[in-house]
Amino acid sequence: MSKRKSSPISDNTNKRVKPAVEEDVEDENVSNGDQEDPLPNRQLPCADEVVSAGIVESITLKNFMCHSHLGPFTFGSNVNFVVGNNGSGKSAVLTALIVALGGNAHATNRGLSLKGFVKEGESSADVSITLRNKGKDAYKPEVYGPAIIVDLRITRDGLRTYKLRSKSGQLVSTKKEELLSILDNFNIQVNNPVSVLTQEMSKYFLHSKGEGDKYKFFMKATQLEQMREDFTYIKTTKHITEDKVGQHSEVRLYDLKRKYLEKEDRYKNLASFDEMQTKLEELQKQMAWALNKLEEAERKYKQIQEQLEGITQQVQELQPKCAELKTVAQRQNTLLKREQEVLQRSIDANRRNLQTMESSRSNRLRRFGEHMPTLLNAIQEAHRKGQLKHKPRGPLGHLISLKDPELALSVEVCLKGQLQAFTCDNHEDERVLQGLMAKVFPTGRRPAIITSQFLPSVHDTRSRGVNHPEYPSVLQALEIEDPVVANCLIDQRGIESILLIKNRTEARRLMQGKNPPRNCNQAFSKEGDQIFNNRSYTAEQTRANYLSGDVEEEIRHLQKEMENQKAQANRFQLQMKKLDEDVKQNDGLLRRTHIEQRTTKVTLLPLTNTLIDDFCHTAVQTSVAKATEICPERLEVRRTARSLDSEINRLKVKITTQQEQQGDREEVVRQYNEALENYKNMAQQMKNLTSFIKSLSNVMNHRLQVYAELKKLLSARCKYYFDSMLAQRRYTGSMTFDHKNETLSISVQPGQGNKADLSDMRSLSGGERSFSTVCFVLSLWAITEAPFRCLDEFDVYMDMVNRRISMDMMLKVAAGQRFRQFIFLTPQSMSSLPESKNISILRLKDPDRGNNPQRSQDEDQ
Numbered sequence: 001m002s003k004r005k006s007s008p009i010s011d012n013t014n015k016r017v018k019p020a021v022e023e024d025v026e027d028e029n030v031s032n033g034d035q036e037d038p039l040p041n042r043q044l045p046c047a048d049e050v051v052s053a054g055i056v057e058s059i060t061l062k063n064f065m066c067h068s069h070l071g072p073f074t075f076g077s078n079v080n081f082v083v084g085n086n087g088s089g090k091s092a093v094l095t096a097l098i099v100a101l102g103g104n105a106h107a108t109n110r111g112l113s114l115k116g117f118v119k120e121g122e123s124s125a126d127v128s129i130t131l132r133n134k135g136k137d138a139y140k141p142e143v144y145g146p147a148i149i150v151d152l153r154i155t156r157d158g159l160r161t162y163k164l165r166s167k168s169g170q171l172v173s174t175k176k177e178e179l180l181s182i183l184d185n186f187n188i189q190v191n192n193p194v195s196v197l198t199q200e201m202s203k204y205f206l207h208s209k210g211e212g213d214k215y216k217f218f219m220k221a222t223q224l225e226q227m228r229e230d231f232t233y234i235k236t237t238k239h240i241t242e243d244k245v246g247q248h249s250e251v252r253l254y255d256l257k258r259k260y261l262e263k264e265d266r267y268k269n270l271a272s273f274d275e276m277q278t279k280l281e282e283l284q285k286q287m288a289w290a291l292n293k294l295e296e297a298e299r300k301y302k303q304i305q306e307q308l309e310g311i312t313q314q315v316q317e318l319q320p321k322c323a324e325l326k327t328v329a330q331r332q333n334t335l336l337k338r339e340q341e342v343l344q345r346s347i348d349a350n351r352r353n354l355q356t357m358e359s360s361r362s363n364r365l366r367r368f369g370e371h372m373p374t375l376l377n378a379i380q381e382a383h384r385k386g387q388l389k390h391k392p393r394g395p396l397g398h399l400i401s402l403k404d405p406e407l408a409l410s411v412e413v414c415l416k417g418q419l420q421a422f423t424c425d426n427h428e429d430e431r432v433l434q435g436l437m438a439k440v441f442p443t444g445r446r447p448a449i450i451t452s453q454f455l456p457s458v459h460d461t462r463s464r465g466v467n468h469p470e471y472p473s474v475l476q477a478l479e480i481e482d483p484v485v486a487n488c489l490i491d492q493r494g495i496e497s498i499l500l501i502k503n504r505t506e507a508r509r510l511m512q513g514k515n516p517p518r519n520c521n522q523a524f525s526k527e528g529d530q531i532f533n534n535r536s537y538t539a540e541q542t543r544a545n546y547l548s549g550d551v552e553e554e555i556r557h558l559q560k561e562m563e564n565q566k567a568q569a570n571r572f573q574l575q576m577k578k579l580d581e582d583v584k585q586n587d588g589l590l591r592r593t594h595i596e597q598r599t600t601k602v603t604l605l606p607l608t609n610t611l612i613d614d615f616c617h618t619a620v621q622t623s624v625a626k627a628t629e630i631c632p633e634r635l636e637v638r639r640t641a642r643s644l645d646s647e648i649n650r651l652k653v654k655i656t657t658q659q660e661q662q663g664d665r666e667e668v669v670r671q672y673n674e675a676l677e678n679y680k681n682m683a684q685q686m687k688n689l690t691s692f693i694k695s696l697s698n699v700m701n702h703r704l705q706v707y708a709e710l711k712k713l714l715s716a717r718c719k720y721y722f723d724s725m726l727a728q729r730r731y732t733g734s735m736t737f738d739h740k741n742e743t744l745s746i747s748v749q750p751g752q753g754n755k756a757d758l759s760d761m762r763s764l765s766g767g768e769r770s771f772s773t774v775c776f777v778l779s780l781w782a783i784t785e786a787p788f789r790c791l792d793e794f795d796v797y798m799d800m801v802n803r804r805i806s807m808d809m810m811l812k813v814a815a816g817q818r819f820r821q822f823i824f825l826t827p828q829s830m831s832s833l834p835e836s837k838n839i840s841i842l843r844l845k846d847p848d849r850g851n852n853p854q855r856s857q858d859e860d861q
Contacts, residue, residue: 054186394422
């Protein structure tokens with residue numbers, strides 16, 4: 001039966017491994033030679049009185065394997081022997097039972113696919129199985145009645161379809177999920193070798209000489225293997241779910257919080273809108289009292305104001321010009337300060353590069369740092385003393401050379417800091433190298449360390465590297481003698497997938513056209529521009545510092561560039577000096593203008609006060625009456641009507657604009673509450689999910705502990721029953737489980753020998769080994785449950801004595817388990833079986849090559 005990975009974690013897992021009833025074995029003194037029979041006959045009810053849901057009542061085959069028609073075969077509720085020679089149809093009956101009850105083709109050991117079970121020349125094969133559905137474990141008895149009929153059809157294409165019928169033949173379902181529910185309810189496990197043990201499965205697990213195979217058989221038979229796979233799947237699924245929940249919930253929560261904050265801003269703006277409305281009403285009240293002036297007073301004051309305006313007009317014209325001049329001067333001064341800072345940084349950088357270039361005349365390593373020769377000497381000494389397993393390589397830029405010197409800048413911009421980096425074979429060498437760098441570079445930036453296993457040859461990049469007929473890749477443009485250096489740059493920078501195209505226009509045309517080069521993810525121009533298929537970047541660096549070949553030329557270039565920069569710095573100083581003089585001149589003019597303006601106001605102020613004192617008292621009373629109608633409470637207004645009117649108009653425009661942007665007030669409040677609720681709900685869901693996953697982890701840890709205890713318990717019980725079974729023939733033996741290494745060692749001594757003389761099953765005769773195998777199977781029967789057991793030619797390797805003993809043991813087991821069905825397939829005649837109403841024998845006639853085999857059924861009561 002296939003594993004359903006969608007099953008939730010529940011106690012249903014324990015249903016597949018039910019401990020068998022303890023009545024099978026009563027005597028626990030298995031080590032004594034004179035022990036009692038562990039499988040005594042008991043007075044049990046007859047087969048007719050035993051009701052066991054899930055046993056097989058009948059089976060019919062049509063066009064299955066090489067048989068046109070077999071059956072219907074009617075099985076008893078307890079012991080059934082299917083007897084017949086090879087070719088009579090025994091294996092077809094067992095195979096049909098496995099396939100019809102959900103087993104796969106591989107479990108039958110009769111074919112690799114279902115279509116192989118269709119008889120040659122036929123379009124389909126049919127199997128019909130009737131399962132008992134009575135008692136307390138019956139499945140939907142109100143729907144199916146006392147029996148469930150499972151009809152299977154297999155087409156020539158290998159398609160499998162089911163029809164599930166009631167006892168009366170009425171169709172109930174065609175879904176395999178319904179069949180799986182039925183099998184789970186009855187605990188039918190046709191893929192479990194304890195339920196159905198085929199010849200091939202017996203050879204592979206039981207007759208195998210490997211202790212690991214026997215352990216696998218034990219795990220598979222007890223469903224411990226299935227439980228372990230389920231736990232592993234659940235644990236993996238939990239981790240995947242944690243990652244997905246973490247990623248998706250975080251993004252979702254972020255979006256909801258962002259929307260909530262947006263709605264909150266609009267909601268808060270409603271409060272500011274109310275404040276603006278209140279402020280507008282207050283200004284309008286102030287405006288009413290501010291208009292408390294007479295027309296005559298306004299006329300006289302207007303004359304005075306015109307005189308004042310005429311005097312101050314010159315001031316108003318001069319003041320903006322002075323302010324503008326000052327602003328321009330300050331702006332230019334700021335720009336010059338910034339340009340001077342950039343220029344000074346460039347001068348300092350060029351000065352350091354010049355010092356590095358001059359020191360590299362005698363040693364090229366100094367291009368990569370003043371202390372680089374000292375570091376390499378320290379590495380050499382550490383390697384000589386055996387402190388390093390493999391000598392680190394670096395700096396990487398020192399270990400490569402250009403085939404084309406014109407590409408120096410583009411390669412240097414491409415590799416960047418990796419030119420000064422080192423590479424180590426392992427982390428121990430990395431720690432040694434870090435210690436050396438700490439001594440050589442006590443302060444400042446240290447070279448990077450790349451740790452990767454050193455290989456003797458360069459990576460094969462033919463399948464993933466770019467190969468253009470006109471332009472080289474970075475890997476193709478470099479001369480690299482050391483494979484370790486080449487592999488490091490391939491792994492870290494992917495130099496096999498980067499093109500070097502000198503012309504930047506051609507590079508953009510090639511990379512950003514309809515058909516960019518295969519296996520190429522970017523390109524660099526001669527000027528260091530970086531071009532992708534959808535964007536490009538201009539290099540800030542203009543000269544190569546590490547890979548240029550002519551040191552003297554670089555030194556001359558830097559010296560000339562520094563001379564130009566110094567001249568430019570002097571020009572900056574002159575410009576800044578002139579700007580300072582202009583600013584001082586403008587400030588003097590502005591001060592003189594302000595003095596003149598203050599003098600004019602002082603001259604006109606007495607005249608203004610005199611005119612205001614002559615206002616008519618009656619006119620004032622009339623104006624007060626008008627203002628009282630608008631605002632009953634008298635207000636002290638300190639502002640002019642013009643300033644109030646200006647602010648009122650500005651506030652009205654702002655209110656109108658905000659109304660248009662925010663929309664309906666109720667809608668804003670609704671959207672805010674909705675966004676807040678969604679955010680709170682998602683935050684709570686994330687909290688609940690985190691709590692659930694934590695609880696799930698605790699449950700899984702507890703289940704794993706229970707699983708380990710169950711494994712020990714089943715191992716102990718299996719060993720106990722095995723010793724009891726061996727004692728039936730007065731064998732002694734040992735069964736040793738090694739759960740850590742997953743092995744099962746079985747040693748057997750025929751007769752009442754010394755336990756020191758125990759030997760493994762390989763030293764026994766064929767019959768003795770088969771008997772021991774039967775004991776092993778019966779011990780597994782005792783610790784697991786299933787409605788029926790099937791054994792295919794269990795006695796094929798036994799002599800008459802061992803066959804008789806094994807048969808007696810199995811019949812005793814069956815007699816003690818009347819609620820369970822046993823089906824034995826054997827080529828033996830079984831004529832010596834004891835007479836019992838609980839034993840049914842199905843005898844199949846030998847096949848007739850001209851006719852199909854026919855069935856005869858003896859039910860010896």
